[in-house]
Amino acid sequence: MEVSIAKGSGFCFGVKRAIRLAERALEESEGPLYTLGELIHNPQVVGELEKKGLMIAASISDIDRGTLVIRSHGASEEVIEGAKAKNINVVDATCPFVKKAQEHARSLSESGYRVVVVGDKGHPEVDAIAAGLSDVTVLGTEVEAEHLKKVEKMGVVAQTTQSVETLSKVVVVLLGKAQELRVYNTICETTFQRQAETMKLAGEVDVMVVVGGKNSANTARLYDISRRRVRRTHWVESASELKREWFKGAVHAGVTGGASTPDWLIREVANRIASIEARSK
Ligand code: SF4
Structure with missing residues (x-):
């Protein structure tokens, strides 16, 4: 056969970068080293990093000192600022493609657009993109898009790992849901x-x-x-x-x-x- x-x-570029930054932090930083949730979604790699000393915390309230590595999925401003306020050293391993999606979502929101994130509800990357936006909806299918009310201005970003097919189907439905529709294709290359x-x-x-x-x-x-x-x-x-x-x-x-x-x-x-x-x- x-x-x-x-x-x-x-491994993609963003995951390689996150592992490299975490390994460097393991060698160089003093005190305990944490991520909020698993650094990447792979049990074998996470297990190896845990053996080297990387600990997984559920929230910043579980961390009192040391270093926090922000995963490639990113984190909300609230989390990053909250960690800094507690004097926790922050190593930001957010993938630049995820950062771009966060920036587009923020600028759409600041310009008065209702923001639609096409992605998985509850996924850490999607949560970080949507965090702090005043008018935001997360949806994963064109059927969910059908239920949205019509608005004047709507802006769309996608979870970076979204399928092109799903994004396209959702956008077709959203064309009928806003007088002005702006779409950023934030699916990473x-x-x-x-x-x-x-x-x-x-x-x-x-x-x-x-x-x-x-x-x-x-x-x-x-x-x-x-x-x-x-x-x-x-x-x-x-x-x-x-x-x-x-x-x-x-x-x-x-x-x-x-x-x-x-x-x-x-x-x-x-x-x-x-x-x-x-x-x-
Ligand atoms: S956005 Fe793309 S390159 Fe970055 S971590 Fe996700 S899959 Fe990898």
């Missing part, structure tokens, strides 16, 4: 390319395996995109979850990975699939 890995799989490569590979194989944390929004989207192309799509966090029966009769398997999935984990899954095939001969 041939095993192909989707181009561009694995890496996400866009990764989704396109996953879709392409899923159309060429018998089975797809998506590798990534079960709490990772961008991995969930890769899974949905792949499953629309090939029903035999499976989502695993590591090679140990692979099942031989998934590959029965398959001649070509594809592997793709989310932005917070390390390259070695993706290769390990691809190698294990090849070895399952070899053992069943």
